[in-house]
Amino acid sequence: MKHFSKHLMIGAAFLAMTAVVPATFAATPNDQLVIGTSLAQLLSLDPQQGTEPKTLEILANTYDRLVHFDSEDNFAVKGQLAESWDIDDTGITFHLRDATFSSGNPVTANDVVFSLVRLLKLDQSAAAGFKTFGYNADTIEGLVSAIDDKTFRIETTDAITPDALLYRLTNGVASIVDSVEVQKHINNDDYGNEWLRTNAAGSGPYTLNRWTPNNIVILEANAQFWGGEPAMRRVVFRHAPESQAARLMLERGDIDIANALSAPDVRTFENKDGFVIDQVKTGGFYVLAMNAGHEALSNPLVREAIAYGIDYQGIGQTVLGPYGRARNVPVPEDWEGAIANPDWSFQPEKARELLAEAGYPNGFSLTLKTIAQAPRVDLATAIQANLGEIGINVRIQQGNGADIVASHRARDFDLLLPQNSAADPTAIGALDNFTNNPDNSLEANNAGNFVWRSAWDIPELHNLRAEANRERDAAKRLEMAVELQEKFIAASPAVLPLFERFEPIVVNARVVGYEGHPWSLTRLDDVTKTD
Known part of the structure; x- marks a missing residue:
C-alpha cells in the first residue's frame, strides 16, 4: 500500500547526543520528537539573522510572530501574538494577546518595536524583504510605535500595500524577541547578536536547551507558552546529513522524521506500512x-x-x-x-x-x-x-x-x-x-x-x-x-x-498533527504521538 499524505504525521524521541549513528536504539518515547535532518546550514539562531530552512523550523518553535499564514486555508493570515488588527489608509494597528517570554517577562508592544527596529538596524540579509518595502535603518523608528503595552502600530510606506505588509510580517525574520533580556547582552552595539546567535529569547512553545553545531539541537517544552504546554516534552533535531544512514535510522525507529533524504531513499518508503511521505x-x-x-x-x-x-x-x-x-x-x-x-x-x-x-x-x-x-x-x-x-x-x-x-x-x-x-x-x-x-x-x-x-x-x-x-x-x-x-x-x-x-518529508505514522510549512516555519506544539 502506497502512503502519501498532504498532512504529515510525525513522532518523537530523545537520542544520545552524538553525530555517530549508533548500532541500536529503543523506540522513541511518546512525549519526545526526534527529527533527522541536515544542520550544515544552521549558522545562527538569531531570528533577525538566520534565514536558512532548517534554522527557520527551530526559530518557528522558540519564537512567535505577530501573524502567520495558513497554507491549508488559501494562505489566510491569522493571528499569533496578535489577537486582532485594524487596517487603515496609512498603516496597521495590532492588538496583542496576553503572553510571556520564556524568561517570564511579559510580551509588550515595546518588544515588537524593538524587534523590527533591531531587524533593520542589524541590516543583514534577513532585512532584505522589509527594505524592499521601503523600511530601512534610518526610517524604521519613525514607522513603528507602541501605543500602549498591548497595542502596536506600523505605518505603511508608499512602496507597499497593507495586505503585502501583513504577509511580510509572517516571515521568520519578524519574530518577536524579549527586548528586556536581549538588552542585557548587547556587546559593542551589536543589538545582542553575539548572544542571540547561540541563545533564545522568545515566547514560542519551546525553549532552547542545547545546540552543538553540526551535531544536535534540543528544544524543551515551554511551560509558560500562551497556547498551553506542548504534548511533546522535548524536540531533538539530529544532524543526519548522510541519506542512507538517516533512512536506516528512520526504519529502525531511532528517529521519527527524516527531511534530508535523497530522492531514491525517499522512494524506498513509498510501499512501507507505518510511514507517510509528503511533498511540501x-x-x-x-x-x-x-x-x-x-x-x-x-x-x-x-x-x-x-x-x-x-x-x-x-x-x-x-x-x-x-x-x-x-x-x-x-x-x-x-x-x-x-x-x-x-x-x-x-x-x-x-x-x-x-x-x-x-x-x-x-x-x-x-x-x-x-x-x-x-x-x-x-x-x-x-x-x-x-x-x-x-x-x-x-x-x-x-x-x-x-x-x-x-x-x-x-x-x-x-x-x-x-x-x-x-x-x-x-x-x-x-x-x-x-x-x-x-x-x-x-x-x-x-x-x-x-x-x-x-x-x-x-x-x-x-x-x-x-x-x-x-x-x-x-x-x-x-x-x-x-x-x-x-x-x-x-x-x-x-x-x-x-x-x-x-520539501519531501518521511515520517513515522505514529505521529499526529504535523503539517509541513511552505517556508519551513513548522510549529510543533500541536503534535502528538500514538502508541
Missing part, C-alpha cells in the same frame, strides 16, 4: 545563479545557451524526483498569475549555436559551487554533464553552508546552486527575489539581495516590480505580475529557476 510545496526554487560579473556570463546569449543546455525533464525524473518539478518561471505553476514555461528544453545543438554567436565557439570553463547536501550535489553533477555536451567545462566545488553562502553573498563564484522561497505566497511575492536589485554596484554591498549577488543589473524589471508592489488594485497587480514574468524570461536571467522546490 515551498513556493520557492532550486536556482542556477550565474555571476554576470564574469565576462562570458555577462552576455545574455551565453546565459540563454546555458538555459538550453540543461536537461530539466531528465534531471527532474532521475535526480529531483520528490524534491521538485521542472519550472523556469519564478512563480509556481499552480499559483494565480503564473505564465506558461518557456521552451527551455535540452537542445544542445541550439545551445552550441548561441555560444558561437556570443563569440565562444570552443566553449570555456567555469566552477560550480554547491552546498554538499541532497539533492544539490546530484543536481550539480547532472548540470556538469549537460553543460559539458555544449562545450562548457564545469568543475564542481562542494562546501558547507557557511562557505557556500559566504561565496554567494560576496559574488565569489562563477555558477552556484542556491535555493529560495517566495517572499509572500503571491505571484508578486514569488517574483521579489528574482526582480529586485535597486543598486547593482559593488559599493552597495547589498549581500542580502538575491539578484545583486549575481551582479545582474535589471533597472527595468526592478522598477516594474516596485510599481506592482505599490498597486492596490488586485487585477492590475496581477497583470503586472504577468508582464514581469515575460520580461524576466526575455532577459535571459542570471538567476535561472531550474525546478520548483518541494
Whole structure:
C-alpha cells in the first residue's frame, strides 16, 4: 500500500547526543520528537539573522510572530501574538494577546518595536524583504510605535500595500524577541547578536536547551507558552546529513522524521506500512545563479545557451524526483498569475549555436559551487554533464553552508546552486527575489539581495516590480505580475529557476498533527504521538 499524505504525521524521541549513528536504539518515547535532518546550514539562531530552512523550523518553535499564514486555508493570515488588527489608509494597528517570554517577562508592544527596529538596524540579509518595502535603518523608528503595552502600530510606506505588509510580517525574520533580556547582552552595539546567535529569547512553545553545531539541537517544552504546554516534552533535531544512514535510522525507529533524504531513499518508503511521505510545496526554487560579473556570463546569449543546455525533464525524473518539478518561471505553476514555461528544453545543438554567436565557439570553463547536501550535489553533477555536451567545462566545488553562502553573498563564484522561497505566497511575492536589485554596484554591498549577488543589473524589471508592489488594485497587480514574468524570461536571467522546490518529508505514522510549512516555519506544539 502506497502512503502519501498532504498532512504529515510525525513522532518523537530523545537520542544520545552524538553525530555517530549508533548500532541500536529503543523506540522513541511518546512525549519526545526526534527529527533527522541536515544542520550544515544552521549558522545562527538569531531570528533577525538566520534565514536558512532548517534554522527557520527551530526559530518557528522558540519564537512567535505577530501573524502567520495558513497554507491549508488559501494562505489566510491569522493571528499569533496578535489577537486582532485594524487596517487603515496609512498603516496597521495590532492588538496583542496576553503572553510571556520564556524568561517570564511579559510580551509588550515595546518588544515588537524593538524587534523590527533591531531587524533593520542589524541590516543583514534577513532585512532584505522589509527594505524592499521601503523600511530601512534610518526610517524604521519613525514607522513603528507602541501605543500602549498591548497595542502596536506600523505605518505603511508608499512602496507597499497593507495586505503585502501583513504577509511580510509572517516571515521568520519578524519574530518577536524579549527586548528586556536581549538588552542585557548587547556587546559593542551589536543589538545582542553575539548572544542571540547561540541563545533564545522568545515566547514560542519551546525553549532552547542545547545546540552543538553540526551535531544536535534540543528544544524543551515551554511551560509558560500562551497556547498551553506542548504534548511533546522535548524536540531533538539530529544532524543526519548522510541519506542512507538517516533512512536506516528512520526504519529502525531511532528517529521519527527524516527531511534530508535523497530522492531514491525517499522512494524506498513509498510501499512501507507505518510511514507517510509528503511533498511540501515551498513556493520557492532550486536556482542556477550565474555571476554576470564574469565576462562570458555577462552576455545574455551565453546565459540563454546555458538555459538550453540543461536537461530539466531528465534531471527532474532521475535526480529531483520528490524534491521538485521542472519550472523556469519564478512563480509556481499552480499559483494565480503564473505564465506558461518557456521552451527551455535540452537542445544542445541550439545551445552550441548561441555560444558561437556570443563569440565562444570552443566553449570555456567555469566552477560550480554547491552546498554538499541532497539533492544539490546530484543536481550539480547532472548540470556538469549537460553543460559539458555544449562545450562548457564545469568543475564542481562542494562546501558547507557557511562557505557556500559566504561565496554567494560576496559574488565569489562563477555558477552556484542556491535555493529560495517566495517572499509572500503571491505571484508578486514569488517574483521579489528574482526582480529586485535597486543598486547593482559593488559599493552597495547589498549581500542580502538575491539578484545583486549575481551582479545582474535589471533597472527595468526592478522598477516594474516596485510599481506592482505599490498597486492596490488586485487585477492590475496581477497583470503586472504577468508582464514581469515575460520580461524576466526575455532577459535571459542570471538567476535561472531550474525546478520548483518541494520539501519531501518521511515520517513515522505514529505521529499526529504535523503539517509541513511552505517556508519551513513548522510549529510543533500541536503534535502528538500514538502508541
